[in-house]
Amino acid sequence: KNEVEQSPQNLTAQEGEFITINCSYSVGISALHWLQQHPGGGIVSLFMLSSGKKKHGRLIATINIQEKHSSLHITASHPRDSAVYICALFTGNQFYFGTGTSLTVIP
Amino acid sequence: DVKVTQSSRYLVKRTGEKVFLECVQDMDHENMFWYRQDPGLGLRLIYFSYDVKMKEKGDIPEGYSVSREKKERFSLILESASTNQTSMYLCASSRALGGNYGYTFGSGTRLTVV
Numbered sequence: 001k002n003e004v005e006q007s008p009q010n011l012t013a014q015e016g017e018f019i020t021i022n023c024s025y026s027v028g029i030s031a032l033h034w035l036q037q038h039p040g041g042g043i044v045s046l047f048m049l050s051s052g053k054k055k056h057g058r059l060i061a062t063i064n065i066q067e068k069h070s071s072l073h074i075t076a077s078h079p080r081d082s083a084v085y086i087c088a089l090f091t092g093n094q095f096y097f098g099t100g101t102s103l104t105v106i107p
Numbered sequence: 108d109v110k111v112t113q114s115s116r117y118l119v120k121r122t123g124e125k126v127f128l129e130c131v132q133d134m135d136h137e138n139m140f141w142y143r144q145d146p147g148l149g150l151r152l153i154y155f156s157y158d159v160k161m162k163e164k165g166d167i168p169e170g171y172s173v174s175r176e177k178k179e180r181f182s183l184i185l186e187s188a189s190t191n192q193t194s195m196y197l198c199a200s201s202r203a204l205g206g207n208y209g210y211t212f213g214s215g216t217r218l219t220v221v
Contacts, residue, residue: 033210035212040116040214040215041116041195041197041214041215041217042212042213042214042215043197043199043212043215044212045209045210045211045212048209086149086150088150095150095152097149097150097151098149099147099148099149100149
């Protein structure tokens with residue numbers, strides 16, 4: 001049983017498309033993180049959420065605590081957005097990581 | 108810019124060798140972490156440290172040890188490397204324990220054990 005599930009696993013989009021990546025979880029959390037991992041391995045923390053919605057540039061992250069669901073949206077996608085996006089939950093004493101969504105944006 | 112620096116991007120070692128992976132952060136963070144990442148399994152915590160000379164086992168500590176002699180440096184040691192330790196290793200640091208603070212990751216070390 002996985003505590004955190006991401007969908008889709010793989011996503012290919014045309015440049016300019018609106019993209020949504022979903023994260024569903026089954027445990028109580030104190031925070032949810034969205035991470036971005038570029039080819040080559042480095043990971044960047046995009047957002048940390050405990051409620052509501054956050055926006056940074058073309059990226060928007062939302063969380064619904066009651067439904068145990070979070071989404072990461074990318075508006076006007078660009079080839080440089082191609083990366084693996086990872087949802088990570090913190091329960092208060094433990095982290096759980098999703099296996100990631102691999103996004104490819106085609107020019 | 109704050110940084111977590113891992114000493115090697117790619118490493119190839121032989122079975123049975125002792126391997127040191129080094130991680131240095133310049134943010135004066137108390138907490139440092141070592142993860143491994145494998146396809147289909149996501150990130151898994153190996154060890155973490157919340158202070159100098161302090162360490163705690165994560166989910167998969169077997170076959171690994173760690174050292175934190177200085178606040179800025181956290182080393183992962185493979186005592187006798189095995190082929191099932193071929194993986195991507197990621198170091199991270201944070202200001203405080205717990206997911207309510209941001210984490211900063213290094214760029215990873217891809218280790219191949221032959």
